[in-house]
Amino acid sequence: MAFRRITSLILLSIALAAVSSSTPAAAEEKFWLGDGLTLLRNQKFAEAIVPLTKAIKQSSNSWSSDYHNAVVVMSKVKTVEEYFEVKNHSMYVINACTARGVAYGSMGEDQKAIEDFNLAMKAFTVSPKARCNRGRVYLRLKMPEQAIKDFDAAIQQTKHLAEAYVGRARAYQLIGQPKKAEADMSRAAVVRKDPEHEFVETDFHRECLVDDALKLNPKNAVLLSEKGMVCLNNNQLDKGIEFFKQAIAANPNLFEAYGGMADCYLNQENYDAALVFAKKQEKMKPGNNRALMRMGLIYLNSHRLKEGAPYLKRILSLPAKTAEEYRFRGLCYMGLDKPREALVEIEKSIKLDDRNPHTWDDRAMCLHDLNRYSEAIKAENQAISINPNYATAYVHRAQMYAKLHSLEAADADLDRALTLAPKDKSIYRIKSAVEALRGNLELSFADGQTGNTMYRTTRAVTRDELIKESARYSKIISTIPSQPAPYYDRAMLRIAMENLPAGIEDLHNFLKLSKWNGRSASYAASLLVLTLRENGQRKEAEETLQAAAKRMNAANSVPILEFLLGKKDQQAMLTSSTSGNTETRDRLLLGIYLWQNKKNAEAKTQFDWVQNKGDQNIDEYVLVSVYSRKLGIIPRKERHQSDSR
Numbered sequence: 001m002a003f004r005r006i007t008s009l010i011l012l013s014i015a016l017a018a019v020s021s022s023t024p025a026a027a028e029e030k031f032w033l034g035d036g037l038t039l040l041r042n043q044k045f046a047e048a049i050v051p052l053t054k055a056i057k058q059s060s061n062s063w064s065s066d067y068h069n070a071v072v073v074m075s076k077v078k079t080v081e082e083y084f085e086v087k088n089h090s091m092y093v094i095n096a097c098t099a100r101g102v103a104y105g106s107m108g109e110d111q112k113a114i115e116d117f118n119l120a121m122k123a124f125t126v127s128p129k130a131r132c133n134r135g136r137v138y139l140r141l142k143m144p145e146q147a148i149k150d151f152d153a154a155i156q157q158t159k160h161l162a163e164a165y166v167g168r169a170r171a172y173q174l175i176g177q178p179k180k181a182e183a184d185m186s187r188a189a190v191v192r193k194d195p196e197h198e199f200v201e202t203d204f205h206r207e208c209l210v211d212d213a214l215k216l217n218p219k220n221a222v223l224l225s226e227k228g229m230v231c232l233n234n235n236q237l238d239k240g241i242e243f244f245k246q247a248i249a250a251n252p253n254l255f256e257a258y259g260g261m262a263d264c265y266l267n268q269e270n271y272d273a274a275l276v277f278a279k280k281q282e283k284m285k286p287g288n289n290r291a292l293m294r295m296g297l298i299y300l301n302s303h304r305l306k307e308g309a310p311y312l313k314r315i316l317s318l319p320a321k322t323a324e325e326y327r328f329r330g331l332c333y334m335g336l337d338k339p340r341e342a343l344v345e346i347e348k349s350i351k352l353d354d355r356n357p358h359t360w361d362d363r364a365m366c367l368h369d370l371n372r373y374s375e376a377i378k379a380e381n382q383a384i385s386i387n388p389n390y391a392t393a394y395v396h397r398a399q400m401y402a403k404l405h406s407l408e409a410a411d412a413d414l415d416r417a418l419t420l421a422p423k424d425k426s427i428y429r430i431k432s433a434v435e436a437l438r439g440n441l442e443l444s445f446a447d448g449q450t451g452n453t454m455y456r457t458t459r460a461v462t463r464d465e466l467i468k469e470s471a472r473y474s475k476i477i478s479t480i481p482s483q484p485a486p487y488y489d490r491a492m493l494r495i496a497m498e499n500l501p502a503g504i505e506d507l508h509n510f511l512k513l514s515k516w517n518g519r520s521a522s523y524a525a526s527l528l529v530l531t532l533r534e535n536g537q538r539k540e541a542e543e544t545l546q547a548a549a550k551r552m553n554a555a556n557s558v559p560i561l562e563f564l565l566g567k568k569d570q571q572a573m574l575t576s577s578t579s580g581n582t583e584t585r586d587r588l589l590l591g592i593y594l595w596q597n598k599k600n601a602e603a604k605t606q607f608d609w610v611q612n613k614g615d616q617n618i619d620e621y622v623l624v625s626v627y628s629r630k631l632g633i634i635p636r637k638e639r640h641q642s643d644s645r
Helices: 010-019 025-029 032-041 045-059 067-074 080-106 110-123 128-140 144-157 162-174 178-190 202-216 221-233 237-250 255-267 271-284 289-301 305-316 323-335 339-352 357-369 373-386 391-403 407-420 425-436 463-479 485-496 500-514 519-534 538-551 559-564 570-576 580-596 600-613 619-630
Strands: none
Touching: 032 045, 032 080, 045 080, 067 080, 067 110, 067 202, 080 110, 080 128, 080 202, 080 221, 110 128, 128 144, 128 162, 144 162, 162 178, 202 221, 221 237, 221 255, 237 255, 255 271, 255 289, 271 289, 289 305, 289 323, 305 323, 323 339, 323 357, 339 357, 357 373, 357 391, 373 391, 373 463, 391 407, 391 425, 407 425, 407 485, 463 485, 485 500, 485 519, 485 619, 500 519, 519 538, 519 559, 519 580, 559 570, 559 580, 570 580, 580 600, 580 619, 600 619
């Protein structure tokens, strides 16, 4: 089955990795900051002080320690290499000061910690991370008002630091404002979870530095191009294109601007325009690896694999050393329809860098193509744990859930994706398909329409087939235990195997996890009542009916449940059950009810209708065989299923 893919902005990170090698000369001699951060993360605070002090001395100069001076220097850069030198030098100081402040604070040397956070804020005046750290020190010193000022400033600059909300909540508690504290804790629960001792200023610092430098020199081609990169990274593609156009107008020979323009068009799925600019870039530096990879990426995304195959093969002939290079080799193999080879390259990339969410997403794609869906979901879980705001991972995981028939999980992921990327029309199309096909239709995400709709579950009639299908759903449940749908599907199979206690347990789990919401819950409650009665648990059956009467309403009730509750007689129930799959469910469960009450002739009438006129695609259809045999009816062979409905 074809699968909708959304390739990430791989070339953006490749470009950054390639150019960022122009770090300060002193840093190349010895990366003291890296040593200090490693010790800090291992909670060796006293040991971390020495390398972090060396890092501060190493990178401090007349402009890197003062943000305003850094902006002036940045406004005069003439090459991308100069831009990265200024940016990296400034960032080095900020992180080194912040890290040493954390070390001092963890050792209880609060005054030294505050002095270092002040140095970090001098190097980057709005530094939200340093403000959060200083705010925590003020909390420890019982100075909640000062702490609130710092947390307020951090939140004003960025909404993505959970620790800022947590810190401010603690400060509010100290000054006796519990409602404000509760509101902040609620907010902290939904924003991105950044580890407390990670240093997350990089992207935010880069954006501020570029914006402020452009105010001093609005026609600087390098800065315009970097502003375009910022917009590209934030998915503001139209804005990015405008900035790249301005950069090219100011300097027609700026290699990076053409690549950025191509990336913007690529992400807008305007592949023809993307190829125009990618080819112009490659002409400027024939054989350039980054330009070659960009061409390959465009061919991959546009599915022009025959045209792009020569580029993909050229890329695969290049040696790979970095995580991004191995990752791109994997993408090329995927484009050449070689998922096994792709998985090998992707896993090499992960070994070198396991913190790139895009690579975990790529791994999921390889596993999908190898029909290893549960493993693919786990790979997407990794991607989302690294970047909870990664919309593509939610879309891909939703599609994987759909392959496993867990439509509630798919729906939840698509809702999350839409909050993150509300303008992505393709997500709406996929979501519409899931909503339209909820219940029992297999999804074809390649074009958003239904294909052959017969589940394997409805075909399972022999005991071996039932056992096999039940095991498959057990594996799904072990992967996604919090999703209700697989429990309902497994319950059908267990009841069909006459393992009533296990079926009852699954139906209870389904109702608990679904919170009794929706028409599916009404059918689950109805079947649970019937199964409890059949298993001799009449008291529990009546308790379930009473619970259903309290929880169900006109919007989510179904005819069979209203019949069991005594709200409708049998004829009224059948009259109100009109749609194909609803009527099939109602008549099937009615047949079970009639059989339980020894009205076999009436029960046979219902099962004859289900087999002759019913919708064989419903999940519950697997019960037909077992109850037909109980009634002495030979189950009919399934009718041929058409490819459309």
